[in-house]
Amino acid sequence: MEKRSIAAILSFSVVAVFFMFTVLLIHPFGNPVSTEMDDDIISNAQTDTGANNAVTSVVFDYRGFDTLGEATVLFTAVAGVVMLFRRIKK
Amino acid sequence: MIDELIHFVIPLLIIIAAIVAILLRDLLASVIALAAMSLLLSLEFYILQAPDVAIAEAGVGACLTTAILVLAIKGTKRKEDEV
Amino acid sequence: MSGMSKIVKTITSISIPFILIYGLYVIAHGHLTPGGGFQGGAIFASGLVMVLVAYGSVWTMEKIKEKNLTMLESLGAFCFILIAFLGLVFGTVFFNNYLVGSNSIFGTVPAAGSGLADINTAGVIPLMNFAVGLKVIAGLFAIVLVMAYAISKKEEK
Numbered sequence: 001m002e003k004r005s006i007a008a009i010l011s012f013s014v015v016a017v018f019f020m021f022t023v024l025l026i027h028p029f030g031n032p033v034s035t036e037m038d039d040d041i042i043s044n045a046q047t048d049t050g051a052n053n054a055v056t057s058v059v060f061d062y063r064g065f066d067t068l069g070e071a072t073v074l075f076t077a078v079a080g081v082v083m084l085f086r087r088i089k090k
Numbered sequence: 091m092i093d094e095l096i097h098f099v100i101p102l103l104i105i106i107a108a109i110v111a112i113l114l115r116d117l118l119a120s121v122i123a124l125a126a127m128s129l130l131l132s133l134e135f136y137i138l139q140a141p142d143v144a145i146a147e148a149g150v151g152a153c154l155t156t157a158i159l160v161l162a163i164k165g166t167k168r169k170e171d172e173v
Numbered sequence: 174m175s176g177m178s179k180i181v182k183t184i185t186s187i188s189i190p191f192i193l194i195y196g197l198y199v200i201a202h203g204h205l206t207p208g209g210g211f212q213g214g215a216i217f218a219s220g221l222v223m224v225l226v227a228y229g230s231v232w233t234m235e236k237i238k239e240k241n242l243t244m245l246e247s248l249g250a251f252c253f254i255l256i257a258f259l260g261l262v263f264g265t266v267f268f269n270n271y272l273v274g275s276n277s278i279f280g281t282v283p284a285a286g287s288g289l290a291d292i293n294t295a296g297v298i299p300l301m302n303f304a305v306g307l308k309v310i311a312g313l314f315a316i317v318l319v320m321a322y323a324i325s326k327k328e329e330k
Contacts, residue, residue, distance in 0.1 A: 046282075048273075050295045051295035052294070056295075056298060060301045061298060064267075064301075068253070077316070081316045081320070082316075086319075145207065145216070149218075157226065157317055158317060158320060165327060
């Protein structure tokens with residue numbers, strides 16, 4: 001066996017062992033650890049923002065800065081792709 | 091019972107589709123396997139009760155990413171080189 | 174990339190209105206049903222990509238120029254940030270939801286708990302949905318259109 005595949009198997013097994021220990025430490029599915037923020041948003045979102053969909057009220061109102069960052073990422077991606085494929089006028 | 095079975099089968103299919111996408115030498119077939127993985131992932135999001143993420147994943151992952159990758163393959167070459 | 178066969182073009186022409194209307198529905202009802210600006214924009218852009226694949230990139234580029242698409246995308250981003258800054262003017266903070274409780278458009282507050290949904294609610298959230306939807310439609314379609322056109326030009330040579 002060549003050196004490269006030995007190194008690959010070794011690094012893969014090290015990462016797999018670390019992930020295995022992390023998976024054992026995760027809390028059970030469907031039982032989140034701390035829920036004060038979730039309960040507050042679920043009980044108050046409808047009267048605070050007026051939106052029936054609590055997810056949208058989080059995305060566009062409580063956490064508007066996240067959406068601003070996402071919009072910035074999309075803008076940068078589009079600008080990069082259009083700049084890469086633009087036609088150079090002669 | 092059937093619920094736990096679905097929660098077991100769909101992640102398994104996702105992993106199988108991802109491994110198939112890596113192993114295939116034909117890049118076009120690999121992209122199709124990736125689209126199937128994306129669609130199964132959106133189904134998994136849906137049964138985990140996140141329909142927002144499911145819609146976004148189905149639109150972006152299964153349609154737009156596939157179109158972009160197929161266009162990229164058309165611009166380059168179809169077969170992967172042997173290492 | 175020239176267009177595909179006549180069967181594909183006919184099927185695309187029949188099914189494209191439903192896809193586009195569904196995308197606009199997801200955008201417009203973002204504050205009531207699952208979805209929002211990004212999801213509806215992705216659906217709408219997927220429909221436009223179907224037209225691009227069926228009819229060919231040269232035909233699509235003649236109909237809609239990439240310059241207009243990038244302009245629409247910048248317009249969506251500008252409207253989003255403008256609405257956020259208007260929160261600073263009319264309300265107290267950046268991203269303030271200043272339309273809720275007022276009697277203007279999208280101003281009413283629904284009764285708490287589950288019940289019938291009213292589209293005239295949620296303040297600035299629908300406006301932001303429209304801005305983000307415009308941005309996502311134009312941005313995602315511009316990426317695919319520009320790539321397809323560049324590859325078809327490369328094949329001609």
